[in-house]
Amino acid sequence: MPGRRATRAQRKRHEDAAGWLLRNREAGQPAAEQAAFRAWLDEAPENRRTYEVAEQLMGEARTAIASDPALADFEVKPSSATKPVLGMLLALAATGTLFIALDGPMRLRADAMSGTGEMPVFMLADGSTVQLNASSAVAYDYTTGRRTVRLLRGQAYFEVARDPTRVFTVEAGTTRVTALGTAFDVRLGDAETDVTVTHNAVQIAFEGAEQAPLRVTRGEQAVYDHSTGTKEIRPSDGVTALAWQRGQLVVDNAPLSHVVEEMNRHFPGRIVIANGELARRRVSGTLMISDTNAVLVYLEYALRVTTNRIGPLIVIR
Template structure:
């Protein structure tokens, strides 16, 4: 399937970029090896973009290691050759940890990302406007006959620039959402993809092509089950778009879902402690972009207690 082929191609490109990054760090590289690397860079613009992203991330990891006094004081009790090898392994291991901590895998895939508490506005090359929700990521590409955005994480709102000759499609989960002259938002969940239409309409299709396409009109929200292809449509687009104002509107939602949404906007981590508390239900409108206000809402609505331990917030039953 096209989506799966694209994923395999991206994975191979990332592996090749990492391999070239390591090879280019070695001494004694031959003229033929340098020429092969240059040929790989020029073969596809995505190769250069991916390699540059990998270089930046490795530089950030190396800088973090060099600047940490605790790492500089590490003593390895072994012969000199063993000490050098152990030091290299330590640096590689720490760089790998930092690569993950810095969200390296997602950075290699994404063209635009937002951090915790960030909700940036972007202008794509075709003039379309995008707003990312906190902790979200997208990749996009333009061709002569199509404009494609892949929603890799979180949510995004799209105000699409008119171009009848090049359809604008957002790929998220197993769904493909094509604009029909429109403004709409797409939210990517673990098992569901939500589409809320603010203007005009969109056409939802499935990558597997096993289910009929669906037109969703202005003011409607479609919730797509990525596993079964089932879809329910409701006139709730306005509520679904509340995230653009930093708000969350819920009706009998589990506390676990609310806390996950709050974590998008919180630089630390909010966790739920206590048996059964995560399944407690809550309804209402809260400002999740303001962690203190959202916690106050939970305390009033559910009677929970909140304890802060540095960057960690623990929510317990009252």
């Protein structure tokens, strides 16, 4: 949910504290690094207080894991059916536990977050509004000459208030979106970043790219592929692109991995795909993505897959 606004210095301190917290959990930490940590603590009283908050957040995560029977008592008994994926499931259980614990650093970096299944709307200091998709996070930094929002995770829809003296920019990974009197949607996915314009236009630049920025107008969507660096502008229906605001996902020949990524925003555990070939299978349709059971039933029917539930995990095979 929306939190207090952090200054650039505070956010840097939060990130430093999170980094030290993780490094201090490693065995055999060098003496020089221990000394550097103590020097950082003594550098400013705020450093020590922020580190104590980070420790508290990590402790709360461990307590939550210990109190959840599905996580604390997770155990798999091998059988002929489960042996092929047993190692993967045990690894995923550990990864899921680690994911829960490491969300503490995200909470330190973000000014606003949404939980599983939450899609809050809030107003920024300049009157612009933001709606977060589930499991998303942003940080914002306003100065006298610029309004900058960083999409740290997930997806967000922006309606930008007019201010001729300050540009409005959204940073999502290596993608930088500048509003030109605009309403637009940004999705920072595992494989790609999507920018969909529903009003007026935006200008999109990419870190390290030599070519001129892209101009994307109403009814268009820009797609940036993280692995290949390719960029594409294609027509987009705003109603379809913003279906997530109604708890829906509209896909046309999308990989199963994309569908599962969106399902995980609304699922309190973790949904995984057993292998890469299955992850590349294609799906089309309008899915009530906020209803995990309904989507699983559809996938079982459409792709002839099976789903296995083990504690907080769902494995699609």
